[in-house]
């Protein structure tokens with residue numbers, strides 16, 4: 001039998017064990033907590049460092065020397081001077097917001113187009129930088145390639161692949177200062193241009209992360225090579241978009257009259273859907289052969305979108321907006337489909353506009369049909385087949 005003393009002793013030992021174990025637990029907890037804090041600090045520190053690396057990388061992209069290592073050629077002013085015959089007038093192929101555009105031949109014999117910045121000041125410099133930074137990172141057969149640039153204290157020049165057939169708008173309606181012999185585009189070529197330009201925007205919106213918003217998509221920024229294949233050009237106004245679903249970036253309203261989406265013009269909220277609107281305007285130009293804004297037209301017809309939108313979804317009326325230069329040489333079934341895509345793209349409500357991927361999906365079958373029946377690159381209308389509206393059976397596919 002144990003004495004009271006024995007029980008007391010045991011109880012004391014049990015208490016001691018409990019106290020020791022509890023202290024050990026507290027110490028272990030403290031160790032775990034400090035380890036957790038240590039790890040958290042380390043991760044936060046690493047993230048911070050990573051951010052500043054990213055930031056430095058971004059600002060280093062602004063440093064054109066770094067970009068040069070990314071496959072762009074750096075030209076001296078002298079090289080470009082001799083490539084263009086001393087920037088002779090006879091080599092001027094256009095003039096835009098950036099300045100004159102010259103035809104030239106560089107050392108390796110390649111034909112190039114050279115843009116010579118004539119607008120001094122911050123906006124011009126900014127556009128030059130964005131164009132070089134972005135185009136050094138983007139690669140798509142549907143975007144015009146930048147070959148190199150010249151940037152010294154007095155001159156800023158951009159050197160591109162030469163596109164023998166110039167801007168799309170030159171082939172749709174008369175353009176002052178155009179040096180290209182305009183060739184009226186047949187329906188099949190228009191369809192293919194619509195598809196290739198859509199693929200250019202699809203690449204910017206879907207394949208690049210975060211997405212790139214072109215912000216100045218228009219027919220003069222769709223350039224055509226000698227076989228009338230299209231490439232999207234001019235990224236000087238481009239913006240990195242929001243990578244959140246439905247997100248926007250807020251920015252100053254820039255772009256070209258007649259192409260700017262209404263919500264962007266009103267609020268400055270820019271999304272990829274702003275480009276989709278501009279794309280819709282280009283589709284309307286391809287259908288009608290009309291300028292986006294022409295106040296010399298009769299009342300109600302001056303703004304292309306307002307005039308055409310109510311007619312686009314009426315298959316009896318859509319024929320009345322078609323470009324007379326097409327001389328009726330098109331498939332009504334295809335016209336109805338393209339008109340429906342255009343109508344969706346220029347919806348005033350951005351959410352109702354399709355994604356560029358949807359537009360591409362809808363145009364692919366139309367271009368495929370032609371590929372199987374005619375030769376690519378032809379500008380004649382001999383392959384176009386005309387169906388009467390009554391023969392149409394397929395409705396809009398977007």
Ligand SMILES: Nc1ncnc2c1ncn2[C@@H]1O[C@H](COP(=O)(O)OP(=O)(O)OP(=O)(O)O)[C@@H](O)[C@H]1O
Pocket residue numbers: 093094095096097098099100101113115144160161162163164166167170220221223234256
């Ligand atoms: N790479 C190129 N190859 C052939 N012609 C070109 C090339 N780039 C531009 N051009 C010609 O120069 C013209 C002017 O182009 P530019 O981009 O400077 O002005 P824009 O597109 O009319 O207006 P913005 O300055 O608002 O873009 C084009 O319409 C086209 O005819």
Ligand SMILES: [Mg+2]
Pocket residue numbers: 096220221233234
């Ligand atoms: Mg342009």
